[in-house]
Amino acid sequence: MDRRQEILEAAAKSFSLFGYKATTMDQVAKIANVGKGTIYTFFANKEELFHAIVLKMIEEMRAAADAAFVEGASFQQNAHARLMQMLKFRETHQLYAKLIDEEKALRTPAVSEVLQTIEKEAVSYIQEKIEKAIAKGELKPCDAELVAYLLFKSYLALVVDWGKNHGTELDEERIVALISDTIFKSLVI
Amino acid sequence: MDRRQEILEAAAKSFSLFGYKATTMDQVAKIANVGKGTIYTFFANKEELFHAIVLKMIEEMRAAADAAFVEGASFQQNAHARLMQMLKFRETHQLYAKLIDEEKALRTPAVSEVLQTIEKEAVSYIQEKIEKAIAKGELKPCDAELVAYLLFKSYLALVVDWGKNHGTELDEERIVALISDTIFKSLVI
DNA sequence: GAGTGACCAGAAATGATTTTTAGTCATACG
DNA sequence: CGTATGACTAAAAATCATTTCTGGTCACTC
Known part of the structure; x- marks a missing residue:
């Protein structure tokens, strides 16, 4: 399982469900089963x-x-x-x-x-x-x-x-x- | 000078200058030189x-x-x-x-x-x-x-x-x- | 009886305080 | 080593108590 891919899928799910503002990076990290810091190794920011x-x-x-x-x-x-x-x-x-x-x-x-x-x-x-x-x-x-x-x-x-x-x-x-x-x-x- | 007309002119001026929200009935009354109550004899509400x-x-x-x-x-x-x-x-x-x-x-x-x-x-x-x-x-x-x-x-x-x-x-x-x-x-x- | 402005209740602004959150980085781990 | 992590921070946002504002009324005046 590709970490980057996991993050993308988690983010897609969260943005679709809650929108941009109500999606938190903590939440994406949790859904993707990665530490929050990991997201920032693939994407510069939210x-x-x-x-x-x-x-x-x-x-x-x-x-x-x-x-x-x-x-x-x-x-x-x-x-x-x-x-x-x-x-x-x-x-x-x-x-x-x-x-x-x-x-x-x-x-x-x-x-x-x-x-x-x-x-x-x-x-x-x-x-x-x-x-x-x-x-x-x-x-x-x-x-x-x-x-x-x-x-x-x-x-x-x-x-x-x-x-x-x-x-x-x-x-x-x-x-x-x-x-x-x-x-x-x-x-x- | 028609009171109704005075009020209309005052309101037009105020709405044009400040918009709807920022126009207060007190202000319209003052510009029109009438008591605030008078406005309500001609118009039901703002x-x-x-x-x-x-x-x-x-x-x-x-x-x-x-x-x-x-x-x-x-x-x-x-x-x-x-x-x-x-x-x-x-x-x-x-x-x-x-x-x-x-x-x-x-x-x-x-x-x-x-x-x-x-x-x-x-x-x-x-x-x-x-x-x-x-x-x-x-x-x-x-x-x-x-x-x-x-x-x-x-x-x-x-x-x-x-x-x-x-x-x-x-x-x-x-x-x-x-x-x-x-x-x-x-x-x- | 038409006109008025003091008055009122509810809405909105204010601001002090608390909570949340994007982003970082020292540390742990493989 | 280098990659992943989550405790940490500063800044933004939410909360909430308090004050101010404002649409609308109505007892009173002239």
């Missing part, structure tokens, strides 16, 4: 340990989004599936959900930072896909960074924000209809 | 007084947006001008700016509520314009509520949020180009 965990989560998110890909489906359909997958992650993935709660309730700065990082990562991911699609001739050339940003923010607004004000969730078909009518209209070749 | 002030501000915002209208310009151009005007209001209008600060720093519930109301009002305003344009045959029929929501959130993201992550403001031409390429593409007749 925040770096946290970052390592979050990085792993980002990998999982990319993997989940990639898994939504369907060979032969249109770029639009795949982009939709990927975006929905990433947004579902906010509720599905225990750590992600916990961090969102903590951000709302506590405003822990380390958490706010990390959540921004995750969003940036999601936008980069979309941007990548757009650029590849342009290279393959599936999409017209466009400002990929901007379009990725607009797409992500639009999905966030329609899938996540809408429900908060209007009480009732927006159903997926209406979203697809709207987005493919508008944003995608000019992109698809 | 929150209702606040609402009255905010309602006035919403009127001003609509008026500012209407003032951006140019006879003969395309719907798209006018919608852009109107949205930009409303978003500028966040920095321009002292009360609006103050409330945004207070929301970020204090999370005063009354302020969060009111800010949501203002956003809803802005979306309704856009929705109105879209519906009129559809009736006039300037736009294709569409789900006006959804499109208004998407438009507003997109502008908010591009004009307000973008700068926060990327450091540098997004310039207006790029925004126009993107939005007219995407969202408007399918709407305009």
Whole structure:
């Protein structure tokens, strides 16, 4: 049993269960069955340990989004599936959900930072896909960074924000209809 | 001099200068040169007084947006001008700016509520314009509520949020180009 | 009868005191 | 040796008793 690995697993468990602030280094050490000092031979401080965990989560998110890909489906359909997958992650993935709660309730700065990082990562991911699609001739050339940003923010607004004000969730078909009518209209070749 | 009017002016001044929480009823009474009890003959409580002030501000915002209208310009151009005007209001209008600060720093519930109301009002305003344009045959029929929501959130993201992550403001031409390429593409007749 | 400000109860600020916790390092151990 | 450890520390955070503030009322005034 790799000590570093034990620590990572213990930290992942604790951060997922209690969030960033409520996770203490003593607790991680206890769960991992190591002395507290040992943690500091692998990670400079609590925040770096946290970052390592979050990085792993980002990998999982990319993997989940990639898994939504369907060979032969249109770029639009795949982009939709990927975006929905990433947004579902906010509720599905225990750590992600916990961090969102903590951000709302506590405003822990380390958490706010990390959540921004995750969003940036999601936008980069979309941007990548757009650029590849342009290279393959599936999409017209466009400002990929901007379009990725607009797409992500639009999905966030329609899938996540809408429900908060209007009480009732927006159903997926209406979203697809709207987005493919508008944003995608000019992109698809 | 109308006592009610004096109170409204005093309250507007104080809320704009100090925000909701830091404005005390004693202070409003002093500025308005009335006894504190007098305020309560016109307004049931602090929150209702606040609402009255905010309602006035919403009127001003609509008026500012209407003032951006140019006879003969395309719907798209006018919608852009109107949205930009409303978003500028966040920095321009002292009360609006103050409330945004207070929301970020204090999370005063009354302020969060009111800010949501203002956003809803802005979306309704856009929705109105879209519906009129559809009736006039300037736009294709569409789900006006959804499109208004998407438009507003997109502008908010591009004009307000973008700068926060990327450091540098997004310039207006790029925004126009993107939005007219995407969202408007399918709407305009 | 409209207007007022002293008054009150509950909320919030203050600050002294205690507890918790991230990070260190002298020591034990293999 | 060098790696792991947990007692230790300084600083941050929680707690709590006390004081101050503030929204709202109402007996009184003019």
